[in-house]
Amino acid sequence: MSAVFPLSRRVVAEALGTMLLVATVVGSGIMADKLTDDTALALLGNTLATGAILVVLITTLGPISGAHFNPVVSMILAIRRELPGSSLAPYIAAQIVGGIAGTVLAHGMFALSLLQASETVRSGSAQWLSEVAATFGLVFVILSGIRFRADAVAWLVGLYITAAYWFTASTSFANPAVAIARSLTNTFSGIRPVDLPGFIIAEILGAVLALMLAGWLLMEARNPETLTETESAP
Amino acid sequence: MSAVFPLSRRVVAEALGTMLLVATVVGSGIMADKLTDDTALALLGNTLATGAILVVLITTLGPISGAHFNPVVSMILAIRRELPGSSLAPYIAAQIVGGIAGTVLAHGMFALSLLQASETVRSGSAQWLSEVAATFGLVFVILSGIRFRADAVAWLVGLYITAAYWFTASTSFANPAVAIARSLTNTFSGIRPVDLPGFIIAEILGAVLALMLAGWLLMEARNPETLTETESAP
Amino acid sequence: MSAVFPLSRRVVAEALGTMLLVATVVGSGIMADKLTDDTALALLGNTLATGAILVVLITTLGPISGAHFNPVVSMILAIRRELPGSSLAPYIAAQIVGGIAGTVLAHGMFALSLLQASETVRSGSAQWLSEVAATFGLVFVILSGIRFRADAVAWLVGLYITAAYWFTASTSFANPAVAIARSLTNTFSGIRPVDLPGFIIAEILGAVLALMLAGWLLMEARNPETLTETESAP
Amino acid sequence: MSAVFPLSRRVVAEALGTMLLVATVVGSGIMADKLTDDTALALLGNTLATGAILVVLITTLGPISGAHFNPVVSMILAIRRELPGSSLAPYIAAQIVGGIAGTVLAHGMFALSLLQASETVRSGSAQWLSEVAATFGLVFVILSGIRFRADAVAWLVGLYITAAYWFTASTSFANPAVAIARSLTNTFSGIRPVDLPGFIIAEILGAVLALMLAGWLLMEARNPETLTETESAP
Numbered sequence: 045m046s047a048v049f050p051l052s053r054r055v056v057a058e059a060l061g062t063m064l065l066v067a068t069v070v071g072s073g074i075m076a077d078k079l080t081d082d083t084a085l086a087l088l089g090n091t092l093a094t095g096a097i098l099v100v101l102i103t104t105l106g107p108i109s110g111a112h113f114n115p116v117v118s119m120i121l122a123i124r125r126e127l128p129g130s131s132l133a134p135y136i137a138a139q140i141v142g143g144i145a146g147t148v149l150a151h152g153m154f155a156l157s158l159l160q161a162s163e164t165v166r167s168g169s170a171q172w173l174s175e176v177a178a179t180f181g182l183v184f185v186i187l188s189g190i191r192f193r194a195d196a197v198a199w200l201v202g203l204y205i206t207a208a209y210w211f212t213a214s215t216s217f218a219n220p221a222v223a224i225a226r227s228l229t230n231t232f233s234g235i236r237p238v239d240l241p242g243f244i245i246a247e248i249l250g251a252v253l254a255l256m257l258a259g260w261l262l263m264e265a266r267n268p269e270t271l272t273e274t275e276s277a278p
Numbered sequence: 279m280s281a282v283f284p285l286s287r288r289v290v291a292e293a294l295g296t297m298l299l300v301a302t303v304v305g306s307g308i309m310a311d312k313l314t315d316d317t318a319l320a321l322l323g324n325t326l327a328t329g330a331i332l333v334v335l336i337t338t339l340g341p342i343s344g345a346h347f348n349p350v351v352s353m354i355l356a357i358r359r360e361l362p363g364s365s366l367a368p369y370i371a372a373q374i375v376g377g378i379a380g381t382v383l384a385h386g387m388f389a390l391s392l393l394q395a396s397e398t399v400r401s402g403s404a405q406w407l408s409e410v411a412a413t414f415g416l417v418f419v420i421l422s423g424i425r426f427r428a429d430a431v432a433w434l435v436g437l438y439i440t441a442a443y444w445f446t447a448s449t450s451f452a453n454p455a456v457a458i459a460r461s462l463t464n465t466f467s468g469i470r471p472v473d474l475p476g477f478i479i480a481e482i483l484g485a486v487l488a489l490m491l492a493g494w495l496l497m498e499a500r501n502p503e504t505l506t507e508t509e510s511a512p
Numbered sequence: 513m514s515a516v517f518p519l520s521r522r523v524v525a526e527a528l529g530t531m532l533l534v535a536t537v538v539g540s541g542i543m544a545d546k547l548t549d550d551t552a553l554a555l556l557g558n559t560l561a562t563g564a565i566l567v568v569l570i571t572t573l574g575p576i577s578g579a580h581f582n583p584v585v586s587m588i589l590a591i592r593r594e595l596p597g598s599s600l601a602p603y604i605a606a607q608i609v610g611g612i613a614g615t616v617l618a619h620g621m622f623a624l625s626l627l628q629a630s631e632t633v634r635s636g637s638a639q640w641l642s643e644v645a646a647t648f649g650l651v652f653v654i655l656s657g658i659r660f661r662a663d664a665v666a667w668l669v670g671l672y673i674t675a676a677y678w679f680t681a682s683t684s685f686a687n688p689a690v691a692i693a694r695s696l697t698n699t700f701s702g703i704r705p706v707d708l709p710g711f712i713i714a715e716i717l718g719a720v721l722a723l724m725l726a727g728w729l730l731m732e733a734r735n736p737e738t739l740t741e742t743e744s745a746p
Numbered sequence: 747m748s749a750v751f752p753l754s755r756r757v758v759a760e761a762l763g764t765m766l767l768v769a770t771v772v773g774s775g776i777m778a779d780k781l782t783d784d785t786a787l788a789l790l791g792n793t794l795a796t797g798a799i800l801v802v803l804i805t806t807l808g809p810i811s812g813a814h815f816n817p818v819v820s821m822i823l824a825i826r827r828e829l830p831g832s833s834l835a836p837y838i839a840a841q842i843v844g845g846i847a848g849t850v851l852a853h854g855m856f857a858l859s860l861l862q863a864s865e866t867v868r869s870g871s872a873q874w875l876s877e878v879a880a881t882f883g884l885v886f887v888i889l890s891g892i893r894f895r896a897d898a899v900a901w902l903v904g905l906y907i908t909a910a911y912w913f914t915a916s917t918s919f920a921n922p923a924v925a926i927a928r929s930l931t932n933t934f935s936g937i938r939p940v941d942l943p944g945f946i947i948a949e950i951l952g953a954v955l956a957l958m959l960a961g962w963l964l965m966e967a968r969n970p971e972t973l974t975e976t977e978s979a980p
Contacts, residue, residue, distance in 0.1 A: 053495055060495075064415060071445030080318030084782030084791055089318055091794065092325065093444035096437040103434060104422035108495065153411060153447045155404035170857035177855060181766060188806035200805060202437075203798040203904075210795035211773035213855045261755055261762075261810065287729055294729075298649060305679030314552035323552055326559065327678035330671040337668060338656035342729065387645060387681045389638035436671075521963055528963075532883060539913035548786030557786055560793065561912035564905040571902060572890035576963065621879060621915045623872035670905075 049108045055134050057109035059142030061101045065113050066146025066225040067153075068097040073232030074154045086232060087209065095206035102198035111198075114219040115139055116251040120183055123255065126190075136221070143225030151229065162227050162234030166214060172246040174214035179250030180257075181208060182218045187258040220244045283342045289368050291343035293376030295335045299347050300380025300459040301387075302331040307466030308388045320466060321443065329440035336432035345432075348453040349373055350485040354417055357489065360424075370455070377459030385463065396461050396468030400448060406480040408448035413484030414491075415442060416452045421492040454478045517576045523602050525577035527610030529569045533581050534614025534693040535621075536565040541700030542622045554700060555677065563674035570666035579666075582687040583607055584719040588651055591723065594658075604689070611693030619697065630695050630702030634682060640714040642682035647718030648725075649676060650686045655726040688712045751810045757836050759811035761844030763803045767815050768848025768927040769855075770799040775934030776856045788934060789911065797908035804900035813900075816921040817841055818953040822885055825957065828892075838923070845927030853931065864929050864936030868916060874948040876916035881952030883910060884920045889960040922946045 049057075072093035076086035102111040110127065112118045118135045121127040127135070148158045185204045189197040208216035217223045217235070223244060227237040235243065283291075303324070310323035336345040344361065346352045352369040355361040361369070382392045419438045423431040442450035451457045451469070457478060461471040469477065517525075537558070544557035570579040578595065580586045586603045589595040595603070616626045653672045657665040676684035685691045685703070691712060695705040703711065751759075774795035778788035804813040812829065814820045817838045823829040829837070850860045887906045891899040910918035919925045919937070925946060929939040937945065 053497075056495060060491075067411070068441050068445040071447075072441070075321075075444050075447070076318055079321060080316050082316065082318070082782050082784065082787065084778055084784070084787050085316065085318050085322075087777075087781060088787075088791060088794070089322060089444050092322070093441040095798070096329070097441035097445070100419055100434050100438045100441065103427055103430060104419055107426045149411060150445065153404055153408045153445075155402075155447070168857075170855055174855040177769070177851060185802055185806055192809045193805055196805060200802050204802045207770050207774070207795040207799035207802065210777050210791050211770040211799070211852065211855075213773075213777070213857070257762075261758060263755075287731075290729060294725075301645070302675050302679040305681075306675070309555075309678050309681070310552055313555060314550050316550065316552070319550065319552050319556075323556060323678050326556070327675040330563070331675040331679070334653055334668050334672045334675065337661055337664060338653055341660045383645060384679065387638055387642040387679075389636075389681070521965075524963060528959075535879070536909050536913040539915075540909070543789075543912050543915070544786055547789060548784050550784065550786070553784065553786050553790075557790060557912050560790070561909040564797070565909040565913070568887055568902050568906045568909065571895055571898060572887055575894045617879060618913065621872055621876040621913075623870075623915070 051131060051134060054109040054131065055138045057105045058112065058135050059138040059145070061105045061109070061111055062113040062139045062142035062221055062225075063146040063149065064101055065094075065097060066143045066222055067149045068093050068146075069222065070147050070226065070229050070231065070233050071150035071153060074150065074156070077232040078154075087215065090233065091206055091209040094209065095202045098205055099198045099202035102201055106198065109135075113139060113142075113221070114182075115221050116179060116219070116247050117183065117186060119248075120187070120251050120255050124187075139221035140224055143221040144228060147225045147228045156231070159228050160230040160234075162230045162236050164230075164234040164236060165239065166235045167239045167242055171214045172242055174212035175217060175243050175246035176250040176253070178208045178212045178214065178216035178218040179247040180254045181250075182216075183251045183254035184258055187254065188262055191262050214243075217243055218247060218250070220247055223247070285365060285368060288343040288365065289372045291339045291345070292347060292369050293372040293379070295339045295343070295345055296347040296373045296376035296455055296459075297380040297383065298335055299328075299331060300377045300456055301383045302327050302380075303456065304381050304460065304463050304465065304467050305384035305387060308384065308390070311466040312388075321449065324467065325440055325443040328443065329436045332439055333432045333436035336435055340432065343369075347373060347376075347455070348416075349455050350413060350453070350481050351417065351420060353482075354421070354485050354489050358421075373455035374458055377455040378462060381459045381462045390465070393462050394464040394468075396464045396470050398464075398468040398470060399473065400469045401473045401476055405448045406476055408446035409451060409477050409480035410484040410487070412442045412446045412448065412450035412452040413481040414488045415484075416450075417485045417488035418492055421488065422496055425492075425496045448477075451477055452481060452484070454481055457481070519599060519602060522577040522599065523606045525573045526580060526603050527606040527613070529573045529577070529579055530581040530607045530610035530689055530693075531614040531617065532569055533562075533565060534611045534690055535617045536561050536614075537690065538615050538694065538697050538699065538701050539618035539621060542618065542624070545700040546622075555683065558701065559674055559677040562677065563670045566673055567666045567670035570669055574666065577603075581607060581610075581689070582650075583689050584647060584687070584715050585651065585654060587716075588655075588719050588723050592655075607689035608692055611689040612696060615693045615696045624699070627696050628698040628702075630698045630704050632698075632702040632704060633707065634703045635707045635710055639682045640710055642680035643685060643711050643714035644718040644721070646676045646680045646682065646684035646686040647715040648722045649718075650684075651719045651722035652726055655722065656730055659726075659730045682711075685711055686715060686718070688715055691715075753833060753836060756811040756833065757840045759807045759813070760815060760837050761840040761847070763807045763811070763813055764815040764841045764844035764923055764927075765848040765851065766803055767796075767799060768845045768924055769851045770795050770848075771924065772849050772928065772931050772933065772935050773852035773855060776852065776858070779934040780856075789917065792935065793908055793911040796911065797904045800907055801900045801904035804903055808900065811837075815841060815844075815923070816884075817923050818881060818921070818949050819885065819888060821950075822889075822953050822957050826889075841923035842926055845923040846930060849927045849930045858933070861930050862932040862936075864932045864938050866932075866936040866938060867941065868937045869941045869944055873916045874944055876914035877919060877945050877948035878952040878955070880910045880914045880916065880918035880920040881949040882956045883952075884918075885953045885956035886960055889956065890964055893964045916945075919945055920949060920952070922949055925949075 076089035105111045115136045122132045151158045189200045306327035310320035339345045349370040356366045385392045423434045540561035544554035573579045583604045590600045657668045778791035807813045820837045824834045853860045891902045
């Protein structure tokens with residue numbers, strides 16, 4: 045990008061995006077659950093809405109803030125120095141605050157108590173393995189997408205989460221800010237506050253694994269002509 | 279655009295597009311409702327059809343008229359001087375007439391009375407908050423899409439509405455012309471005529487909020503090199 | 513296109529594409545109907561498969577033959593001289609033969625009698641109006657897509673049919689070759705042979721209406737600078 | 747591609763991609779089956795996840811290894827000399843090992859025994875015809891996609907499989923490595939180990955048919971101007 049947006053607007057973009065993302069996750073869960081007794085169908089409505097809004101939010105807010113909406117993504121990009129270190133804390137704060145605002149907005153739209161403590165148990169090693177795998181995949185997709193097809197990252201993330209809602213036993217939270225926000229709704233997409241630490245640790249672990257693998261796998265390939273000349277060729 | 283289409287064709291494009299959009303919203307609602315007892319499944323069919331036709335109509339009619347199909351979108355673009363002020367009234371008239379024609383077409387295809395008064399109650403502060411949020415999001419997505427990825431606006435709108443059908447309690451009308459047209463069908467997608475004012479006021483409010491936020495958030499960022507030189511740098 | 517494929521290969525492309533399209537329409541209908549008692553869900557599976565295969569077939573065979581797979585599309589393009597008149601009869605023959613082969617292939621894959629006479633009644637003015645509207649929309653989308661976004665026509669057609677399966681009462685055949693092929697299956701997607709003439713006439717009518725409207729609406733717009741100089745400006 | 751990735755990383759990319767693909771196929775099958783009694787709905791969740799992850803994996807790993815994830819695709823590309831012959835055996839080994847790892851990962855995430863013998867019967871001529879057709883289509887789409895729209899192959903494969911899950915009676919395995927991996931899960935997506943040879947032979951047959959047809963149909967077209975001059979014109 046040739047132009048840089050000031051931190052104030054980048055932070056608002058992160059908060060706004062995380063708010064709308066969580067409003068969609070929580071709101072579509074409430075809607076789906078209200079309309080059907082079939083849990084697969086409820087998950088389908090939840091998936092469709094979440095995948096679609098991710099493409100939209102990353103495309104429209106990405107040019108401003110990078111559209112992380114996710115503390116582990118910001119952390120990984122800060123480690124790779126693709127996000128200034130001084131932006132990390134404000135980004136994470138904005139994501140957490142925005143996420144909680146999203147839960148409140150969803151509850152408001154469906155005429156429910158604005159903040160609730162979730163009672164949905166999501167714990168145990170299978171759930172944690174699911175979160176490790178989900179976040180590993182998400183971060184790998186983002187890093188590889190940035191490397192090879194930066195214009196397609198919004199689609200890649202939307203489609204990845206569409207798949208991950210179904211192939212992981214945890215329905216793929218893969219995002220500590222969203223997990224915190226979802227602990228405050230006792231509806232379809234909730235998670236007990238007490239289960240947050242396990243999820244967040246698993247998510248960080250998955251992200252770090254992806255960072256390590258991507259560091260090796262996506263390393264710049266050498267041009268055939270220069271193969272014998274130098275290790276640092278393009 | 280280097281070429282400008284005459285107003286007559288732009289107005290026909292707005293009427294045609296709004297007609298086909300409403301025929302899809304109303305028609306797919308009738309179809310879905312007829313085929314299943316599960317309301318979530320009916321909403322899924324309704325969503326899929328609406329999201330898909332939006333991408334198609336905006337792509338094929340956008341180069342002619344801008345493909346607003348929505349009075350609040352035309353209003354916002356007129357305020358931003360991206361639509362000539364003299365086109366605003368003809369656009370809105372075409373959208374309303376086209377929308378009603380869409381309801382009539384859908385009823386004709388399903389062998390129902392051509393005009394009906396809806397009896398579906400959609401009222402109250404949760405519904406209105408839903409419409410504020412839905413329209414805020416729609417207008418923000420359009421303004422940000424135009425700013426950053428004009429070639430992708432059709433996809434962004436189709437995906438946004440796909441999500442908004444599920445994350446708002448009102449299933450996201452977000453469009454006064456479509457709301458009027460839907461007040462004339464007593465089927466799945468209807469709304470009581472008496473509930474129209476609340477929806478339309480909420481939609482205008484959401485659109486104005488988006489206009490204000492976008493005015494600040496999407497403001498041209500300054501190039502790092504020129505930061506200290508002038509406020510009006512690219 | 514700078515290169516022209518010989519007629520033999522263009523005709524094989526039309527037959528192959530129509531075969532795979534019909535195999536998908538008929539096969540996914542059989543699969544869906546076998547797996548569920550909910551007709552909306554069956555239509556959803558049918559829709560998803562049909563929309564997806566259309567994008568694939570038009571993208572992969574379009575560069576060879578234009579990927580019409582539809583006699584009324586070939587007819588309209590011949591009238592507009594975008595298809596050589598001498599190719600019209602071979603194209604239509606290939607589409608009909610390919611379509612029937614698609615029905616046979618679907619029946620073979622599902623271990624059913626290879627050819628059957630459908631007993632599904634699809635008749636009456638509401639059905640015919642549906643086919644007029646469906647084919648009008650399809651042809652308009654193709655002509656406008658070619659005019660403004662030739663690279664996106666495959667997506668536009670896939671998405672349009674996705675919507676039209678739901679917003680028309682006939683589930684949008686919009687294609688005489690596919691209609692003939694579907695008269696030979698007594699499964700989910702069938703149509704009685706005796707109902708074919710009504711559908712085909714309605715489809716031709718819808719296509720001609722689209723041709724007329726597009727001729728006016730999509731006519732080259734004049735450059736602002738040359739508006740007062742000549743009618744034939746670019 | 748101007749840069750070539752070393753074999754070690756290409757092989758890891760094939761293993762990783764096949765692992766995540768199989769984890770998605772098997773995992774989403776388990777999830778869907780657990781949440782609903784409606785088999786069509788279960789297949790829908792399975793389809794959505796599989797189609798989405800294919801687009802993601804091919805886009806993010808394609809630039810490294812070509813993203814085959816499928817022994818018959820590697821075989822066909824080796825025959826066409828688009829994959830070095832010396833890479834064929836390592837690719838196939840990586841795909842098989844990765845696929846089995848994917849089954850293990852899915853079982854781990856859902857707290858099931860890590861390896862199981864499937865008891866799902868998938869045999870008989872209709873199933874084999876389905877696999878011939880499914881793999882024929884897949885390989886044709888890949889070869890045609892590479893020829894005409896290399897940037898779109900990820901989307902084409904994802905959409906093709908989305909359709910093929912529904913239009914073939916076998917739900918379109920079309921991949922020997924994935925078939926082997928699926929023989930080790932006694933869940934929704936399984937296949938009895940004893941049924942593998944029939945599937946694999948059918949898949950090879952379909953791939954060879956596609957190779958032959960594509961060799962003729964996709965052959966470089968001649969420029970009109972040079973039609974009478976030479977057979978080897980561009």
